[in-house]
Structures are given as C-alpha cells and as structure tokens.
Amino acid sequence: MAQDEETLLLSPLTRTSRGFGIFIALLVAVVLVGAAIYGYQWANGLSVTGMNRPVYMGIYIVNFVFFIGLAHSGTFISAILRLVGADWRKPLARAAEAITVFSVPFGAGSILIDLGRLDRMFNIFVHGRFESPLLWDVVSVSLYLLSSIAFFYLSLLPDIARCRDRLIDVPRWQHQMYRVLSLGWKDHPEQYRRLEKVLAAMAVFMSMLVIIVHTVVSWVFGMTVQPGWHTAILGPFFLVGAVFSGSGAVVVTMAVLRRIFHLEDVLTLKHFDYMRKLLIALTLVWLYFMVAEYLTTFYGQEVEEMLVFWQKFTGTYAIPFWVMFTLCFAVPLAIFLTRGKRSIGWMVAAGLIINVGMWLERYIVVVPTLTRPRLLSELTMGNYTPTWVEGVITAACFAGLLLLYALFTRFFPIIPIWERSEEVEAYLHEMEE
Amino acid sequence: MPKWGMVIDLDKCTGCQACSMACRVENNVSFAGPEQAEIGRAMFWQEVLDTEMHGHYPFLETQFVPRPCMHCEHPPCVKVCPVGATFQTEDGLVAMDYELCIGCRMCTIACPYAVRYFNWLAPRFPTPLEQALNPDVPVRPRGVVEKCTFCIHRLRAAQDRAEKEGRTLRDAEMVNLPACNQVCPAAARYFGDLEDPESTVSRLARSPRAFALLEELGTEPKVHYLTGE
Amino acid sequence: MTVGEILEKIFTTPGIGGIIAVVVLSSAVAIYVGLTRWILQGGREEAPPWERMGWPFE
Numbered sequence: 001m002a003q004d005e006e007t008l009l010l011s012p013l014t015r016t017s018r019g020f021g022i023f024i025a026l027l028v029a030v031v032l033v034g035a036a037i038y039g040y041q042w043a044n045g046l047s048v049t050g051m052n053r054p055v056y057m058g059i060y061i062v063n064f065v066f067f068i069g070l071a072h073s074g075t076f077i078s079a080i081l082r083l084v085g086a087d088w089r090k091p092l093a094r095a096a097e098a099i100t101v102f103s104v105p106f107g108a109g110s111i112l113i114d115l116g117r118l119d120r121m122f123n124i125f126v127h128g129r130f131e132s133p134l135l136w137d138v139v140s141v142s143l144y145l146l147s148s149i150a151f152f153y154l155s156l157l158p159d160i161a162r163c164r165d166r167l168i169d170v171p172r173w174q175h176q177m178y179r180v181l182s183l184g185w186k187d188h189p190e191q192y193r194r195l196e197k198v199l200a201a202m203a204v205f206m207s208m209l210v211i212i213v214h215t216v217v218s219w220v221f222g223m224t225v226q227p228g229w230h231t232a233i234l235g236p237f238f239l240v241g242a243v244f245s246g247s248g249a250v251v252v253t254m255a256v257l258r259r260i261f262h263l264e265d266v267l268t269l270k271h272f273d274y275m276r277k278l279l280i281a282l283t284l285v286w287l288y289f290m291v292a293e294y295l296t297t298f299y300g301q302e303v304e305e306m307l308v309f310w311q312k313f314t315g316t317y318a319i320p321f322w323v324m325f326t327l328c329f330a331v332p333l334a335i336f337l338t339r340g341k342r343s344i345g346w347m348v349a350a351g352l353i354i355n356v357g358m359w360l361e362r363y364i365v366v367v368p369t370l371t372r373p374r375l376l377s378e379l380t381m382g383n384y385t386p387t388w389v390e391g392v393i394t395a396a397c398f399a400g401l402l403l404l405y406a407l408f409t410r411f412f413p414i415i416p417i418w419e420r421s422e423e424v425e426a427y428l429h430e431m432e433e
Numbered sequence: 434m435p436k437w438g439m440v441i442d443l444d445k446c447t448g449c450q451a452c453s454m455a456c457r458v459e460n461n462v463s464f465a466g467p468e469q470a471e472i473g474r475a476m477f478w479q480e481v482l483d484t485e486m487h488g489h490y491p492f493l494e495t496q497f498v499p500r501p502c503m504h505c506e507h508p509p510c511v512k513v514c515p516v517g518a519t520f521q522t523e524d525g526l527v528a529m530d531y532e533l534c535i536g537c538r539m540c541t542i543a544c545p546y547a548v549r550y551f552n553w554l555a556p557r558f559p560t561p562l563e564q565a566l567n568p569d570v571p572v573r574p575r576g577v578v579e580k581c582t583f584c585i586h587r588l589r590a591a592q593d594r595a596e597k598e599g600r601t602l603r604d605a606e607m608v609n610l611p612a613c614n615q616v617c618p619a620a621a622r623y624f625g626d627l628e629d630p631e632s633t634v635s636r637l638a639r640s641p642r643a644f645a646l647l648e649e650l651g652t653e654p655k656v657h658y659l660t661g662e
Numbered sequence: 663m664t665v666g667e668i669l670e671k672i673f674t675t676p677g678i679g680g681i682i683a684v685v686v687l688s689s690a691v692a693i694y695v696g697l698t699r700w701i702l703q704g705g706r707e708e709a710p711p712w713e714r715m716g717w718p719f720e
Contacts, residue, residue, distance in 0.1 A: 045575045046536075047553035052473030056541040056551060116536015116551065116576030120516075123535050127516040128680030131673040134515040134539055139683045143690055150694040154701065183702055190704035198697050224543040225509060225650055374545035375647060377482040377498075382473055517676030 005266070005420075006166070009413045012261050013163060014170055016410065027403040034396020037389055038113065046116060048389045055370040055384040060114035061220075062362045063394055065238070066245070067107030067401075068141065068217055069358065072210050073246015074100030075148065078155070079206040082199075088274050091266050094155060094416050095257055096250045101152045102404040104145045106397045111137075113393060133223045136216045144213045151202050154195060158418035161185035174411065192418075214239045221365065228297075228308035228369035237289045241358055244282040248332075248354035251275050255348045257414055266415055272347050279350070280336045287329055304374050311368040316383070320360050327357030435602075436506075436525040437583055438627035438655035439611070440637040441499055445621035448497035452613035452622065453479045456501075458565070459584065459612035461572045463556035476550040478502070478581040479613050496660070499622070501613065502527060502548040502581035503646065503654030510540035510549065519578070525627075525655060526583055534577040541578060545647055546654075549580045583624070584611035604632045627655060 041048050051058045077096035081089040089096075112118055128135050164178035185191065218238035221229040251272065258267045297305050312321045332350045339346040371382040408414070456462065456479035465475045484496040508527045511519055518533035519540055541549040555575040558566070566572060569586040573579050587610050595602045607625040609615045614622040625634035634657075637643065642659040663671075672678055 045554055046551075047469070047474070050472070051553075053475075053541070053550060054547050055473070056538045114537075116538065116578075117534065120533070120535045123516045123518075123533055125680040125684055127533060127676040128678070128683055129515060129517050129674060129676050130679035130682055132513050132515040132539065132679070134513070134537060135679045135683065138515075139686050142683075142687050146687065146690050146694065150698075154698065157701075183698070184705070185702065186705035188705040191701060192704075194701045194704040198701055220539070221542075223513065225545055226542065370542065373547045374650075375482075375500075375547055377484070379480060379482055380547040385472075515679070 006162075006417055008262065009266075009415050009417055010163065010166060012409065013167060013174075013411055013413065020406070020410065024403065024406060027399045027406065030399035031396050031403060034393050034399070037392045037396070041113075041389055041393075042118075046114075048387060050384055050386040050390065052382065052384070054373045054380055054382040055367060057114070057366055057370060058384055059363075059386050059390040059394060060110050062359070062366050063397060064107050064110040064114070065217055065362045065366075066359050067103045067110060067397070068214065069238070069242030069245050069362070070249055070355075071100040071103035071107065071144075071148070071246070072214055072239075072242040073248075073250050074098065074103075075206050075210045076243050076246060077250055078151070079203040080210070082203045083207060086274075088271060090419055091263075091415050092250065092254060092271065093419075094152075095253050095414050097148070097152045097155065098405055098408055098414070099246070099249055099253060100148045102401050102408070104141065104148060106401055108141055108145065110397065133216070133219045137220060140209070140213045140216045144209050147202065147206055147209060151199070151206060154199060154202075155416065156412060157182065157185055157195070158187070158192070159413050159416060161187060162417055163412070177411070210242075211239060214242045221369075226369050226374060227302070227304040227372065228365075231293060231297075233289060233293050237293065240282070240285050240289055241361060244279075244286050244328075245355050245358035247275065247279055247282060248351035248358075251279070251347050251351035252355075255344050255351075257409070258344075261409075261414065263415060269342075269344070272344055273341070276336050276340050276347060279332065279354075283329060283333050283336070290325075290329075304372070304376070307372045307376065308369050311372055312364060315368075316371065317364060317368045321364050324357050324360035324364055327353050328361060329357075332357075434523055434628065435626040436628045436655065437504070437588065438525070438625065438634050438638065438657065439501065439504075439583070439614075440623040440634045440643070440657045440659060442621045442623075442637075442659040443496060443498065444642075444659065444661050445619045446497050446499060447619050447621075448481055448483065449618060450481045451616045451618060452499050453477055453481055455612040455616035456581070458562075459567055460570050460582070461556070461558075461566050462579075463552065463554070463573075464559055464562075465554075466557070466559075469554070474553050476552075476579075478548075478550070478579070480548075498646075498658070499613070500546065500548065500646075501611075501656060502583070503546050503652065503656050504583060506653035506655060507651060509543045509545065509652060513539040513543045515539065526585055526588075527580075528582060528585060529579060531571060531573050531577050531579070536576040536578065538578065545650055545652070549578055551578050552576060584613075587611065602626075604629070608633050 049058060049060070074096040077089050078093040078100075082093070112121065115121065124135070124138055128138075130136075160178055161182040164175070164182045167175070167178070215235035215238065218234045222231065222234040224230060254267055254271065254275070257263060294309070297309050311317050332354050335346050335350040335353075340350055367384050371384065373380050373382075457464075457477070460478055462476050462478055469475070479499060479501045482498040482500050484498065486493055486495040488494045504525060504527050506525065508519075508521060511521055511527060514520075515537060516533050516535055518530045518535070520528055520530070522528050536551065538551055541551055552573055552575050556572050569590070591602060591606060591610060604625055608623050610624050611622075614624050623633045623637060625632040627635055627638060629635055637659060638657045640659060642661055643657045644660070645654045645657055647654075
C-alpha cells in the first residue's frame with residue numbers, strides 16, 4: 001500500500017481536533033449523569049422505573065436484546081462474510097467488529113442494571129442451575145464477549161506494532177501504550193501465517209456463536225408459556241433482526257468514519273452498494289418472518305394469543321407497532337430501491353431509521369405480552385409507562401458505546417492497515433501454496 | 434409423602450376478601466400504598482379475581498375466584514430460576530429462599546397465573562401495623578420475589594407438633610390450617626393432603642364439580658376449584 | 663441411573679450450572695491466551711517453547 005495511504009490512516013492517531021474533544025466531553029458528561037442516576041436507582045430500588053406487575057420487564061431488557069443484536073452485525077461482517085470470501089468487507093471489518101466489542105458490555109450491563117439484587121450476582125456462579133435460560137445467557141453472552149475481544153485484539157495486533165514503529169511524535173504514554181499492547185510483535189512472516197490461521201478458525205467459531213447467542217437471548221422469552229412469546233420462530237426471528245439492525249449500524253459507522261477520517265478512496269460507493277444489496281435482502285427476510293408469525297397467530301385465533309395480537313395491531317401498542325413496521329420495512333426499502341443507490345447520505349438515514357425501528361421492535365416483543373398474561377382478569381392485565389430514570393440510563397448506555405468507539409478511533413487505526421499491505425499478502429500467498 | 438393441596442368452593446365464596454387480608458397480615462406482606470398501587474405494584478399473595486359480569490339485569494352474575502399460588506406439580510417458575518431460589522419441596526410446595534434470590538424476575542414472567550410479586554421497595558407497613566408483624570414469617574428485603582407459601586410455617590409447626598406427640602396429622606386440623614382458610618366466613622376453603630384418599634381435599638378434588646385453572650397447560654396446579662356452572 | 667435421570671440431575675441441581683459456566687469461560691480464556699502466545703512465538707527462529715521459560719510474550 002502507498003506510504004501516503006498508511007499516513008492517512010494513521011494520522012488521526014497523532015492529534016486531537018477541537019471538535020473531537022468537545023464531542024468526547026459531551027459523551028463523558030452523559031455517561032457520568034447516567035452513572036449518578038444509576039446510583040439513585042441503587043439507593044431506591046427498581047421502584048424508580050416504570051415496571052410493575054404484570055409488566056416485570058421493560059426498557060432495560062429491551063436494551064439488553066438491542067445491544068446484543070447490534071453487536072452481531074460486527075461479527076457478521078468480520079467473521080461470516082470472511083468465511084464466504086467477501087473481500088470487499090476487509091476495510092470495514094475492524095470498524096464493524098468494534099461495534100461488537102463495545103456493544104456487548106452494554107448489553108450485559110443492561111441485564112445487571114435490571115437485577116433486583118445486583119449484590120448477589122455471584123450466586124449465579126455458586127448456585128447456578130443450568131435448566132434456566134438465564135444461565136444459557138450468562139455462558140453464551142460472556143463467551144461471545146471474550147471471543148469478540150480476542151478476535152478484535154488479534155486482528156489489531158499487527159497494526160498496534162505499526163503504530164509503535166511509525167508513530168514517533170506522539171506523547172510518551174501513548175507510545176508506551178502501543179509498546180505494551182503490541183506484545184512484542186515482530187512482523188515476522190511466520191507470525192502472520194499463524195495469525196491468519198487463528199483468525200480463520202475463530203471466524204468459523206464466532207459465526208456459530210452469533211447463531212447461538214441471539215437464539216439463546218430470545219429464549220428468555222421463548223421458553224415461557226406466555227402468549228406471543230412461546231413460538232418456535234422466536235429464535236430465528238431475533239437472529240434475523242439482530243443482523244438486520246447491525247448491518248444498518250455498520251452503514252452509519254462506515255459513513256461517519258469516511259467523513260471524519262477522509263477515507264473516500266478506501267471506503268467507496270461500491271462498499272455502500274454491497275451493503276445496500278445486503279440490507280434489501282435482510283429487509284425482505286425480516287418481513288417474511290413477521291408475516292409468518294402474525295399470519296399464523298391470526299389464523300389460529302387462540303383467545304390469549306389474540307389478546308396480545310390486538311394489543312399490537314389496534315390496541316395500546318398500535319402506534320409503536322405501526323411506526324416500527326414503517327421504520328423497519330417501508331421506509332428503508334423505499335430508500336434502498338431509489339435514492340440509496342447513489343447517495344451515501346440516504347443510506348445513513350436508512351441505517352439510522354432501521355435501528356430506531358428495531359429498538360421499537362424489541363419493545364413490541366417484550367411489553368405487550370406482559371400486559372396480557374395468560375390468566376386474564378382485570379387485576380392481572382397491565383400497563384407500562386417507562387420513567388425518566390430508564391430513559392437517562394438508556395441514553396447513558398448509548399453515550400458509553402459512542403464514547404468507547406470514539407476513543408478507540410482516536411488511538412488506533414479504524415481501517416486495517418496490515419491486511420492491505422502487499423508484503424503481508426505475499427506471506428499469506430506463500431502459505432496457500 | 435403427603436402432597437399438600439387446596440380446594441376452594443366458588444359457589445360458597447362471597448368475594449369478601451377476608452382471605453386476602455388474613456394472608457397479608459399472617460405473612461407480613463408489604464403495603465404498597467395508594468400511589469404505588471395505582472401504578473400496579475400492590476402485593477397480594479392471595480388475591481380475589483373477578484370474572485366479567487354477564488347476563489342481563491336482574492339476572493347478573495360474576496364469579497369471584499380467590500387465587501393463591503397454585504403450587505403446581507410441574508412449576509414453570511422453578512424451571513427458569515437461575516439460582517434455585519424457588520424450588521419444589523418433597524411434599525409438593527413451591528417454596529422460596531429469599532436469601533438466594535437475585536431479583537432477576539424470570540419466575541414472575543414465567544408464571545402463567547401471575548401469582549408472583551416483586552419487592553420494588555423496601556417493605557413498609559402503615560403505623561401501627563409494623564408492631565403486629567408475625568415473628569414466624571421473615572420480612573422480605575427490597576429486590577426479591579415472593580408469593581404464597583401455603584403458610585408453610587404453620588404447616589411445619591403442625592408437623593413438628595404431631596411428631597412430638599407421636600402421631601400423624603389429622604385431616605381435621607389441616608382443613609383450616611392456612612390463614613386464608615382459617616378466616617373464611619363462608620367456609621369455602623379446604624386444605625389437606627391430596628395423597629390421602631380419605632382427606633377432605635382429596636374427596637372434593639374428585640368431585641364432578643372440580644376444575645383447575647389453565648388445566649390445558651399441564652402445570653397440574655394443586656389448587657382445585659368447585660363450581661356447579 | 664438412566665441417561666435421562668443423569669441429564670435431569672445435571673440441568674436442575676443448583677451449583678452444577680455455575681460450574682459449567684466457570685469451566686466454559688475459563689477454558690475460553692486459557693485457549694485465547696494460549697493461541698495468542700502461539701501466534702507471537704512464530705517470531706522465534708531458534709529454540710522450541712519448552713526451552714524458553716521466560717516472560718510469556720518474548
């Protein structure tokens with residue numbers, strides 16, 4: 001790769017622009033406010049939320065599902081597309097995987113925020129029962145987090161060494177950081193070969209993990225016998241939704257990085273076109289699952305199922321439901337088939353719209369069923385009005401994700417450099433012979 | 434091994450809710466207060482549900498259904514607890530260990546009968562009721578789940594008494610053992626050993642008037658209802 | 663005991679689930695650390711791993 005291209009990709013790591021500093025300060029402020037509000041919740045208990053009986057789960061659990069879903073896009077781009085040899089994904093892989101690594105902690109964190117007795121969290125390890133879907137969650141999500149961190153770090157390693165060797169004008173502590181984190185990487189051909197082998201194997205493993213993790217997340221609901229939840233399609237439905245929302249997030253990330261780091265030649269319109277086609281497919285698959293689920297429910301006309309059904313279609317949750325449908329299906333598809341072909345701006349809009357819609361979709365899965373529990377009576381029917389506490393903590397989670405992401409791009413190259421180097425390609429080419 | 438069960442005769446029940454009140458006093462159930470109750474946080478281990486009114490005036494009918502915990506033979510709540518804070522005893526009760534509970538509330542969403550409650554707040558009792566707490570029943574802290582226990586403390590005390598006196602429990606002393614049964618003015622509730630074919634509850638549970646809630650789910654609740662309808 | 667009974671005991675006994683979680687997660691950590699070391703040791707030309715007992719990542 002040309003020397004100026006490498007300089008271009010490394011230059012954001014050498015200085016902080018004023019705009020960036022302000023942005024970081026803002027995010028830190030939101031995160032700190034969120035932490036303070038969590039302290040308020042810790043002191044006063046979950047009564048500060050809008051949850052009640054029978055709506056025992058609300059926004060925190062919605063956030064849990066949403067962040068884990070968002071994380072899956074990263075793995076999809078970096079691992080699954082790697083397996084099918086989609087080389088166009090290479091420049092995006094680290095940016096996408098960073099979404100994963102920084103999202104999963106907030107997904108897991110959302111569950112912890114939701115616990116009535118967080119101080120007893122370790123009971124899960126001392127007294128854990130594997131019959132519970134929550135144990136499956138603990139194991140699979142933790143394993144996913146560990147694996148994503150390992151995969152991310154290993155993919156980053158040669159570039160940390162590059163920073164150590166090429167960036168000499170940075171502050172001492174920054175250079176020290178590169179030295180320590182590069183683990184003595186020597187740029188030796190045999191190291192590259194071994195790295196490639198491990199990444200290839202991990203790509204297979206991570207692809208399997210994506211399927212397991214989001215299916216297991218859905219089973220927190222699917223394994224109960226509540227109407228609207230106890231359906232076999234729930235696992236695959238969640239999985240598709242996760243890849244869908246995540247891919248939308250990848251598009252947004254791509255565009256933002258492209259603008260901020262002047263990567264117009266690295267991330268081209270072609271890449272956005274690939275994502276556009278992928279997203280069209282995902283939109284249609286998502287629609288297919290929605291039709292399959294709701295048509296089957298409607299045709300069966302089971303009493304308890306229909307109560308939840310009408311809650312969504314015409315009842316208390318009609319507005320969020322139809323807004324969700326518009327934002328997940330109608331609007332994005334329209335954009336992808338028309339303006340999105342030539343405009344990155346419109347693709348970003350579609351990506352954002354999809355994510356708002358998918359957050360609503362998680363809400364629609366969790367809450368309406370809880371408002372109409374199986375044993376129906378005026379006393380057990382419910383309603384849920386989230387409080388400002390839940391809103392602030394949600395905002396802080398998003399701010400935290402953005403903060404970690406922004407800090408990462410400040411100190412590490414977001415576009416992989418080593419994968420683009422011709423020498424490295426040569427080492428790997430030898431390996432194949 | 435006994436299997437404790439309950440029978441409630443809906444044709445005798447007047448909907449007076451004395452059972453719900455006796456239960457909350459016996460078991461130190463926290464008071465939510467009017468604002469919290471308004472947003473759905475009231476706790477009623479034993480709750481009287483009412484069905485929709487039907488018929489035309491003056492032949493109107495509504496059914497009152499007192500609903501304790503069903504103590505299912507195949508409890509969906511026990512399956513999903515990650516730490517075993519809720520568990521099934523050998524004599525068929527679905528019991529709680531308040532020390533283990535991490536407040537994840539999976540059991541509350543798994544229960545199809547909505548009999549479980551969560552302590553959103555620290556327990557509170559309007560003055561002077563905090564002086565009348567039952568010492569035989571623990572006061573639960575904030576952040577854990579609780580529900581009807583079939584007055585397990587009274588049950589174990591009765592079992593201990595019988596053992597000390599070197600005899601078995603008599604059906605007559607079991608029928609009104611739980612607080613809800615004891616206080617019912619219509620004598621509509623019965624408690625006892627479903628495994629003993631001669632006990633009151635066994636005979637009533639075999640009656641053609643007997644049914645259980647959500648039978649089709651296969652949870653096999655041990656609370657049976659009687660109705661002539 | 664039948665297979666069904668054994669499986670039932672594994673899934674429902676409190677504590678076994680915790681052990682499974684700890685075993686799976688610590689194995690993963692061990693494997694990833696091991697793989698990282700293996701990759702980095704590709705930079706070495708000479709002595710095999712068991713002859714070098716120094717700092718893990720050199």
